[in-house]
Amino acid sequence: MKRLLILFFLAFILYSCEKDPDTGDLLIIFEYDGTNQADVECTLYSSWENLVLKTFLDEQISDEFGEVFFTGLLPGWYYFEAVKEFSSMFSVYYTDSVKVEALRQSNKLAIMYKDK
Numbered sequence: 001m002k003r004l005l006i007l008f009f010l011a012f013i014l015y016s017c018e019k020d021p022d023t024g025d026l027l028i029i030f031e032y033d034g035t036n037q038a039d040v041e042c043t044l045y046s047s048w049e050n051l052v053l054k055t056f057l058d059e060q061i062s063d064e065f066g067e068v069f070f071t072g073l074l075p076g077w078y079y080f081e082a083v084k085e086f087s088s089m090f091s092v093y094y095t096d097s098v099k100v101e102a103l104r105q106s107n108k109l110a111i112m113y114k115d116k
Contacts, residue, residue: 021102021103022074022075022102023071023072023073023074023075023102023103024073024074024075024100024101024102024103024104024105024106025069025070025071025072025073025100025104025105025106026044026069026070026073026078026098026100026105026106026108027067027068027069027105027106027107027108028042028062028067028068028069028070028080028082028098028107028108028110029065029066029067029107029108029109029110030042030062030066030067030068030082030084030094030110030112031066031109031110031111031112032084032092032111032112032113035066036065036066036067037062037066037084037092037112038062038063038064038065038066039061039062039084040061040062040066040068040082040083040084040112041059041061041082041083041084042059042060042061042062042068042080042081042082043056043058043059043080043081043082044056044057044058044059044060044070044078044079044080045057045078045079045080045081046076046078046079047077047079048079048097050079051079051081051095057078058070062082073100074100075100075101075102076099076100077097077098077099077100078097078098078099078100079095079096079097080095080096080097080098081093081094081095082094082095082110082112084112090114091114091115092112092113092114092115093112093113093114093115094110094111094112094113096108096110
């Protein structure tokens with residue numbers, strides 16, 4: 001009986017840790033001038049209207065590999081904008097959209113550009 005209780009408890013833990021089947025993940029990699037960019041400020045929006053109104057869903061700063069990773073997103077289109085300031089007179093930008101699907105990881109390579 002004790003073994004059955006332990007097996008039930010382990011099964012419950014594994015089931016509760018299982019990923020939500022109705023969500024997906026998003027990986028964005030930022031690059032400028034052929035190099036991945038750390039310290040890029042990335043803001044994620046759930047719709048175009050929210051981007052215009054600046055009502056964001058999440059914000060992250062890219063790691064040393066130029067990556068940000070958003071998890072547990074509902075399926076649909078997401079919009080993001082990113083900026084990295086190299087100095088007070090030099091910044092790079094990127095704005096785009098990406099589709100997230102359930103049970104999948106969407107990947108986006110964002111090649112940033114200098115504002116003219």
